[in-house]
Amino acid sequence: MNHASLIVQAHKASRSTIEEVLASEGSDATAVTTLADARRALGKQRFDLVVLDVKLPDGSGFDLLTEVPDAFADVSVIVTATRADARTVVRAMKAGATDVLDRPIDPDHLRQAIQSARRNREPRPTRPRSAEIPGDKPPSPIVGESSAIEQVRDQIRKIAPFDSSVLVYGETGTGKEPVAEWIHHLSSRSNGPFIRVNCGRFSESLLESELFGHERGAFTDAKKAKPGLFEQAEGGTVFLDEVSQMKPELQVKLLRVVEGHPFRRIGGTNSIQTNFRLIAGTNGKLLEAIKSGAFREDLYYRLKGHQIDLPPLRERGDDVVILARHFLQRFLEKYPRDEIPLSQEAEQALLAYPWPGNVRELKTAITTAAVLCEPGEIQVVHLPADVLWSGPSTELAHEMPKHIIPLDEWERLYMKRVVNWYGGNLSKAARSLGISRTTLWRKSRTSTEDS
Numbered sequence: 001m002n003h004a005s006l007i008v009q010a011h012k013a014s015r016s017t018i019e020e021v022l023a024s025e026g027s028d029a030t031a032v033t034t035l036a037d038a039r040r041a042l043g044k045q046r047f048d049l050v051v052l053d054v055k056l057p058d059g060s061g062f063d064l065l066t067e068v069p070d071a072f073a074d075v076s077v078i079v080t081a082t083r084a085d086a087r088t089v090v091r092a093m094k095a096g097a098t099d100v101l102d103r104p105i106d107p108d109h110l111r112q113a114i115q116s117a118r119r120n121r122e123p124r125p126t127r128p129r130s131a132e133i134p135g136d137k138p139p140s141p142i143v144g145e146s147s148a149i150e151q152v153r154d155q156i157r158k159i160a161p162f163d164s165s166v167l168v169y170g171e172t173g174t175g176k177e178p179v180a181e182w183i184h185h186l187s188s189r190s191n192g193p194f195i196r197v198n199c200g201r202f203s204e205s206l207l208e209s210e211l212f213g214h215e216r217g218a219f220t221d222a223k224k225a226k227p228g229l230f231e232q233a234e235g236g237t238v239f240l241d242e243v244s245q246m247k248p249e250l251q252v253k254l255l256r257v258v259e260g261h262p263f264r265r266i267g268g269t270n271s272i273q274t275n276f277r278l279i280a281g282t283n284g285k286l287l288e289a290i291k292s293g294a295f296r297e298d299l300y301y302r303l304k305g306h307q308i309d310l311p312p313l314r315e316r317g318d319d320v321v322i323l324a325r326h327f328l329q330r331f332l333e334k335y336p337r338d339e340i341p342l343s344q345e346a347e348q349a350l351l352a353y354p355w356p357g358n359v360r361e362l363k364t365a366i367t368t369a370a371v372l373c374e375p376g377e378i379q380v381v382h383l384p385a386d387v388l389w390s391g392p393s394t395e396l397a398h399e400m401p402k403h404i405i406p407l408d409e410w411e412r413l414y415m416k417r418v419v420n421w422y423g424g425n426l427s428k429a430a431r432s433l434g435i436s437r438t439t440l441w442r443k444s445r446t447s448t449e450d451s
Helices: 012-024 035-044 061-067 086-094 107-121 147-159 176-186 204-212 248-258 286-292 297-303 319-334 344-352 358-372 394-402 407-421 426-433 437-450
Strands: 003-008 027-032 049-053 076-082 099-103 166-169 194-198 237-241 277-282 306-309
Touching: 003 012, 003 035, 012 027, 012 049, 012 107, 027 035, 035 061, 049 061, 049 107, 076 086, 076 107, 086 099, 086 358, 099 107, 147 176, 147 306, 166 176, 176 194, 176 237, 176 277, 194 204, 204 248, 248 297, 286 297, 319 344, 319 358, 407 426, 407 437, 426 437
Parallel strands: 003 027, 003 049, 049 076, 076 099, 166 277, 166 306, 194 237, 237 277
Antiparallel strands: none
């Protein structure tokens, strides 16, 4: 399998080391030195791995991650930094990085990070049809016990066997892709490929090339012919996420494919016929796009063979805590250590927060808390500031004292956690906190005397 990687590094020695390691791992690497060049590269080509430095001549590498988060939905990102401190690690994890490495780059550490990222991206192996057991289907990847999510699971079980298109509605982070993948695995196409495409992360020309393929010489960078994802999806399922962002000119071509017409690669003359199931995802802006004329109404009805509406996390009640425990278990499977329970106060804080980023935001919050907490249970102080300061909901107002910590206590616990992170080294902890060693010592002494 060919891998394409993007190196975003201003430091020459780091670029050289990364290029050598990627070459040894069988990856074609493109190297750039600025954010501007990285943006252009991401707009022209599809990458499965980005090795991104925090410090660049025209800004921070985090700017690239935060300005277009959906562009990295299916890309592994390894962040590099000079002596990465706890703050950098947490920020990188929140932004979706798979690993954080210190500069100068250790080739063995980089190689391990690349291999780990690839293992996490590999699709689950499919079983030969001869080995199939009737009725033996994968368990639902949709975690939760609320009536709203149980209705979604029931709907998926009913529509999966039928080969019609499906339109999945849901706010960003509600889990549209797991829904699409489960439909695929419950269908008669489960032994075929499952291919996902985020329409929002490609320019129009690149998205067309990704979907339909191109012939050699079709455009400047087309050095060899490339089959499109529609061809590669033969006998399987294609999931087009954020389909509302597809440009009208490309919608016409997609409509013909959905209607069963053959298509041609860009620059090609041969007609290609393919057979796949199409599932589309949208965050709810599709109807607005239809009203404004930005999305074809006839394509909308073609995509809407069946419709699934995913509830936002704020409407799923106790599923928030169930999901939090699920993500903790996933964390422990990847990084074995003692059990990490949630304190009652932390659970109440999680339930009080509206989770605008939905399940995706909750996963990041829990993973970060698991990294930062000391041995023992997760306390309120380990949760992100947004959760801490969102305020209790009306239903939880009478329980405010259970999960409100005085500011000086919060500060003391946080400082203690950072000092422990650095093995008791006050100088490193103070530098990470952005205060002097004397200030850290004074506040620690005051907190100790007051306790």
